[in-house]
Amino acid sequence: MSLIVQKFGGSSVANAESIKRVAKRIVEARKAGNEVVVAVSAMGDTTDELLDLAHEVAPIPAPREMDMLLSAGERISMALLAMAIESLGHDARSFTGSQAGMITDATHGSARIVDVTPVRLREALDEGAIVIVAGFQGFNRDTKDITTLGRGGSDTTAVALAAALNADVCEIYTDVDGIFTSDPRLVPRARKIDRITSEEMLELAANGAKVLYIRAVEYARRHGVTLHVRSSFNNNEGTIVYNPTETEPNGPAVVPGSSVTPSGSEGLVEEPMIAGVATDLSEAKITVVGVPDIPGKAAQIFTVVAKTGANIDMIVQNVSAASTGLTDISFTLPKTEGQLVLTALRAEQEDSGFKALQYDDQIGKLALVGAGMRTNAGVSAKLFTALYEAGINIEMISTSEIRISVVTRADTINDALRVVHTAFGLDADVEAVVHAGTGR
Amino acid sequence: MSLIVQKFGGSSVANAESIKRVAKRIVEARKAGNEVVVAVSAMGDTTDELLDLAHEVAPIPAPREMDMLLSAGERISMALLAMAIESLGHDARSFTGSQAGMITDATHGSARIVDVTPVRLREALDEGAIVIVAGFQGFNRDTKDITTLGRGGSDTTAVALAAALNADVCEIYTDVDGIFTSDPRLVPRARKIDRITSEEMLELAANGAKVLYIRAVEYARRHGVTLHVRSSFNNNEGTIVYNPTETEPNGPAVVPGSSVTPSGSEGLVEEPMIAGVATDLSEAKITVVGVPDIPGKAAQIFTVVAKTGANIDMIVQNVSAASTGLTDISFTLPKTEGQLVLTALRAEQEDSGFKALQYDDQIGKLALVGAGMRTNAGVSAKLFTALYEAGINIEMISTSEIRISVVTRADTINDALRVVHTAFGLDADVEAVVHAGTGR
Numbered sequence: 001m002s003l004i005v006q007k008f009g010g011s012s013v014a015n016a017e018s019i020k021r022v023a024k025r026i027v028e029a030r031k032a033g034n035e036v037v038v039a040v041s042a043m044g045d046t047t048d049e050l051l052d053l054a055h056e057v058a059p060i061p062a063p064r065e066m067d068m069l070l071s072a073g074e075r076i077s078m079a080l081l082a083m084a085i086e087s088l089g090h091d092a093r094s095f096t097g098s099q100a101g102m103i104t105d106a107t108h109g110s111a112r113i114v115d116v117t118p119v120r121l122r123e124a125l126d127e128g129a130i131v132i133v134a135g136f137q138g139f140n141r142d143t144k145d146i147t148t149l150g151r152g153g154s155d156t157t158a159v160a161l162a163a164a165l166n167a168d169v170c171e172i173y174t175d176v177d178g179i180f181t182s183d184p185r186l187v188p189r190a191r192k193i194d195r196i197t198s199e200e201m202l203e204l205a206a207n208g209a210k211v212l213y214i215r216a217v218e219y220a221r222r223h224g225v226t227l228h229v230r231s232s233f234n235n236n237e238g239t240i241v242y243n244p245t246e247t248e249p250n251g252p253a254v255v256p257g258s259s260v261t262p263s264g265s266e267g268l269v270e271e272p273m274i275a276g277v278a279t280d281l282s283e284a285k286i287t288v289v290g291v292p293d294i295p296g297k298a299a300q301i302f303t304v305v306a307k308t309g310a311n312i313d314m315i316v317q318n319v320s321a322a323s324t325g326l327t328d329i330s331f332t333l334p335k336t337e338g339q340l341v342l343t344a345l346r347a348e349q350e351d352s353g354f355k356a357l358q359y360d361d362q363i364g365k366l367a368l369v370g371a372g373m374r375t376n377a378g379v380s381a382k383l384f385t386a387l388y389e390a391g392i393n394i395e396m397i398s399t400s401e402i403r404i405s406v407v408t409r410a411d412t413i414n415d416a417l418r419v420v421h422t423a424f425g426l427d428a429d430v431e432a433v434v435h436a437g438t439g440r
Numbered sequence: 441m442s443l444i445v446q447k448f449g450g451s452s453v454a455n456a457e458s459i460k461r462v463a464k465r466i467v468e469a470r471k472a473g474n475e476v477v478v479a480v481s482a483m484g485d486t487t488d489e490l491l492d493l494a495h496e497v498a499p500i501p502a503p504r505e506m507d508m509l510l511s512a513g514e515r516i517s518m519a520l521l522a523m524a525i526e527s528l529g530h531d532a533r534s535f536t537g538s539q540a541g542m543i544t545d546a547t548h549g550s551a552r553i554v555d556v557t558p559v560r561l562r563e564a565l566d567e568g569a570i571v572i573v574a575g576f577q578g579f580n581r582d583t584k585d586i587t588t589l590g591r592g593g594s595d596t597t598a599v600a601l602a603a604a605l606n607a608d609v610c611e612i613y614t615d616v617d618g619i620f621t622s623d624p625r626l627v628p629r630a631r632k633i634d635r636i637t638s639e640e641m642l643e644l645a646a647n648g649a650k651v652l653y654i655r656a657v658e659y660a661r662r663h664g665v666t667l668h669v670r671s672s673f674n675n676n677e678g679t680i681v682y683n684p685t686e687t688e689p690n691g692p693a694v695v696p697g698s699s700v701t702p703s704g705s706e707g708l709v710e711e712p713m714i715a716g717v718a719t720d721l722s723e724a725k726i727t728v729v730g731v732p733d734i735p736g737k738a739a740q741i742f743t744v745v746a747k748t749g750a751n752i753d754m755i756v757q758n759v760s761a762a763s764t765g766l767t768d769i770s771f772t773l774p775k776t777e778g779q780l781v782l783t784a785l786r787a788e789q790e791d792s793g794f795k796a797l798q799y800d801d802q803i804g805k806l807a808l809v810g811a812g813m814r815t816n817a818g819v820s821a822k823l824f825t826a827l828y829e830a831g832i833n834i835e836m837i838s839t840s841e842i843r844i845s846v847v848t849r850a851d852t853i854n855d856a857l858r859v860v861h862t863a864f865g866l867d868a869d870v871e872a873v874v875h876a877g878t879g880r
Contacts, residue, residue: 016496023497050516056456057463057520058527065526068534069519072512076490079509080497086505087498094508099584120584144539144560 002168003035003125007135007158011175012232013077014044022173022232023084026130030090035125037165039135039158040081042073063108067137067148071097074134074154082132091129095120097137098146101164102157104138110150111138113219116164125165133161152213159216163223170220171228172212178229178238179204179211181276181426186414190421191428193275195240198227200275200369203403207367208280217241273372273379274424279417280365281410283313284338285396287330288345290355297352298329304348310337314365314398314405326355330396332407335361363395364413367405368420374401386423392416442608443475443565447575447598451615452672453517454484462613462672463524466570470530475565477605479575479598480521482513503548507577507588511537514574514594522572531569535560537577538586541604542597544578550590551578553659556604565605573601592653599656603663610665612652613672618679619644619651621716621866626854630861631868633715635680638667640715640809643843647807648720657681684811713812713819714864719857720805721850723753724778725836727770728785730795737792738769744788750777754805754838754845766795770836772847775801803835804853807845808860814841826863832856 006026013019029036050069054061061069078094085092101117121131135154138147149156155172162170179201180190196204198221205214211229220227221243230238291297298317305312315331333341338359345357373379383404387394392415396407408416421427446466453459469476490509494501501509518534525532541557561571575594578587589596595612602610619641620630636644638661645654651669660667661683670678731737738757745752755771773781778799785797813819823844827834832855836847848856861867 016493019497053456053516053520054523057459058523060527061523062526062532065519065522065532065534068522068536069516072515072519075512075515076493076509079505079512080493082505083494083498083501083509086502087500092502092505094505 001033001035003037003165004029005037005039005158005162005165005167005170006173007039007154007171008041008173008232009154010041010044012173013040013081019080020084023081023088025232026085027088027090030130037121037131037133037161038081039133039154039161040074040078041135041154043077046073046076064145067108067146070148071134071137071146074136078132078134085130092132093124093129094132096134098139100133102138102160103141104147104149106140106143106145106147108147111147113138113156113160116160118161118164121165133157152215155213155216156219159219159225162225169226169228171230173230173232174211175231175233176211177231177236179209182278182417182421186279186417187421188431189427191426193239195242196275197371198241198243200371200402201241203367203369203400204276204278207365207369207403207405208278274368274370274426276369277417277420277426278367278369279413281413282334283332283363283365284335284359284361285330285332285363285407286338286341287328287358288354289328289358290326291329292353293325293327300352301329304344305341308337308340308344310341314396314407316396316398332363332365362410363407364410365405365407366413366416366420367403369403371402380404382423383420386419387416390415390419441473441475443477443605444469445477445479445598445602445605445607445610446613447479447594447611448481448613448672449594450481450484452613453480453521459520460524463521463528465672466525467528467530470570477561477571477573477601478521479573479594479601480514480517481575481594483517486513486516504585507548507586510588511574511577511586514576518572518574525570532572533564533569534572536574538579540573542578542600543581544587544589546580546583546585546587548587551587553578553596553600556600558601558604561605573597592655595653595656596659599659599665602665609668610660611668611670613670614651615671615673616651617671617676618669619649619716622718622857622861626719626857627861628871629867631866633679635682636715637811638681638683640811640842641681643807643809643840644716644718647805647809647843647845648718714808714810714866716809717857717860717866718807718809719853721853722774723772723803723805724775724799724801725770725772725803725847726778726781727768727798728794729768729798730766731769732793733765733767740792741769744784745781748780748784750781754836754847756836756838772803772805802850803847804850805845805847806853806856806860807843809843811842820844822863823860826859827856830855830859
């Protein structure tokens with residue numbers, strides 16, 4: 001008997017009809033002879049409605065109480081889902097984060113899982129029940145308070161349960177058919193990826209792919225959990241996210257014709273050279289102009305930035321002009337943190353000795369990800385050529401072992417995405433079907 | 441320092457504005473030097489909305505999951521209330537039923553409290569915090585499952601907390617100014633009662649007064665908790681519900697002019713003769729016609745009724761006609777249970793030997809309640825005279841030591857109420873102000 005963990009996001013349980021459909025799907029998995037554990041998010045817009053209420057009663061809601069409030073959302077969806085399953089004639093039991101043994105630190109709003117003790121879940125499974133667990137929430141042993149895991153928390157709940165219960169697979173149900181070579185809303189000919197390594201998935205998620213949250217992928221990678229990202233609207237196979245250092249998971253075999261055959265690859269490719277292309281319009285660029293090119297200045301500047309808690313992404317330092325002894329340092333960061341960091345840097349301007357600050361929130365970032373680029377020369381050249389031929393100017397470049405990122409003007413990013421997608425042979429023969437939706 | 445328990449119902453926390461107003465009120469009690477514990481219901485229509493959802497996903501929702509679902513309601517209201525208090529600069533902490541140590545049996549949907557262990561509440565109070573507790577909910581130690589207390593559960597939560605924490609008073613905030621001599625919506629000159637014994641309150645509640653639930657009054661009486669029923673819309677003193685066998689509580693003194701001086705009372709009255717008049721249109725009458733007047737027949741019939749679980753109220757058996765040796769037995773019960781009991785009785789007709797069943801759902805019940813009637817003759821006579829003079833026919837009569845109930849046609853019950861209210865000198869000089877609202 002296999003143990004399957006399934007995660008359903010808010011858009012999959014948005015109303016009574018959706019809940020009944022999801023219940024049928026869960027029962028099918030049980031009838032197929034599997035033990036089934038389900039992590040579920042709050043229904044549709046519940047979280048946003050609760051957040052609105054909180055801000056109506058308090059300008060800065062107390063974090064402990066915010067977690068208490070938000071945790072009501074999954075309590076509703078999980079109880080309804082369990083009822084719907086029971087009405088189909090199957091035993092089902094819902095459990096809150098604390099009942100499920102989801103133990104976290106005490107950081108309200110973005111708690112980290114420190115232990116998972118699914119004793120009650122194991123008991124319920126042994127008694128033949130389908131187990132429904134509230135996603136997104138946990139509790140702290142010391143304060144005995146309820147905590148929430150922050151954005152993408154339900155994905156993380158599912159992966160953590162899969163690891164703790166030694167599940168065979170963790171199925172992440174979503175409103176798209178799986179992971180695509182690019183966002184199908186931007187690139188209609190984006191192709192569904194059948195298999196992708198967790199490392200590549202991590203780079204895609206970190207660079208703007210919204211289907212999976214970085215944190216859940218990281219957790220899955222660290223604990224050897226195989227993910228299956230698939231649609232809750234059909235029964236198609238989705239995308240298997242696996243850890244290639246393990247034994248190959250019992251996922252669906254790769255359909256031969258569907259593997260990527262990039263132009264420029266020679267002979268037998270062990271894995272696709274490029275897994276996908278992601279874009280991100282949520283970042284801004286700060287340039288610190290005229291920094292004295294002497295040791296310690298960059299460190300001084302980034303210490304100031306670090307103290308703000310901002311998440312900086314790409315950093316580029318140009319060579320200094322010999323005549324002036326000054327250099328420019330640019331970095332990207334979420335637009336939401338822009339003003340905070342500018343203020344902190346201005347306060348240090350005199351001490352740091354730089355000339356000026358430039359702020360640019362009209363940038364777009366494109367990231368090309370693929371484990372295959374480790375062993376394939378010419379990826380950068382092909383990328384830059386494709387952009388050049390489309391008349392798109394590159395403003396910043398940053399690379400990792402399996403990723404190349406470039407910054408362009410925001411209004412050229414969608415053109416950039418399409419030409420790169422085509423240049424690397426990722427286009428599918430048919431256009432993808434897109435559903436709208438959100439999740440947490 | 442006094443310890444006050446306050447209970448706010450759903451209509452008092454129906455939206456963000458109401459929650460902020462209630463928060464201010466709680467803070468005032470804290471600023472006045474009291475320790476404050478608050479039991480709160482779910483916001484306005486939340487419970488009904490959750491019930492609707494449950495019935496959309498499952499024809500007969502599983503009771504365990506229904507409790508899990510409904511308990512989300514107070515989780516939302518209590519967290520919002522705690523946030524609102526914190527934003528006024530006071531420490532506040534919300535606790536679920538299980539965190540508050542509200543231990544119940546395992547009867548989902550109508551659990552009974554078996555123990556209250558408010559360890560965390562006492563700790564929070566000792567640290568100077570205002571404590572907010574989810575009304576209506578508890579948990580069972582054996583199953584470790586969440587339970588709910590059923591209708592009026594939040595009142596019961598408040599009273600149970602007051603008893604366990606040895607509170608000085610338990611304030612029940614509602615949408616009316618207190619307990620009235622009758623329902624102000626039906627009798628505009630109904631007068632607010634300043635003080636009433638728990639015994640009288642129990643009879644009023646059992647006979648249709650909606651402000652307090654029987655169960656909470658019973659609990660208060662058994663544990664010597666003094667209740668103060670008052671409006672959440674103003675600062676007026678409400679009604680003190682006290683247990684006269686205790687030392688008199690430190691409630692407001694009775695304003696001399698406000699005590700009832702019924703016509704026909706002689707000299708010094710120790711307590712008002714009549715506390716109030718309640719009416720109830722929710723019952724129906726079943727008459728078992730032609731029961732053989734031999735020992736054991738009534739017992740046989742009521743054994744059948746008891747097995748249905750119906751709550752029967754008044755029972756009247758007429759003397760048998762000597763010529764036939766047959767008698768009629770009538771009883772009242774909630775209309776909602778009428779068909780169930782009729783079906784059960786029909787199945788027993790042959791065995792019991794009765795002739796026929798009559799069902800009448802067009803009845804109204806009026807109950808006159810007052811501890812003073814114990815020592816005052818003539819109450820029945822005055823009641824029957826008042827009804828006779830108004831041309832209202834009495835169909836059934838039932839009495840207890842401090843209550844007389846009569847059944848009339850439903851369409852005459854409001855007239856009956858007004859003439860009786862006037863006859864016993866209960867009318868006030870001014871009309872009461874009525875707010876709309878519901879609670880749980």
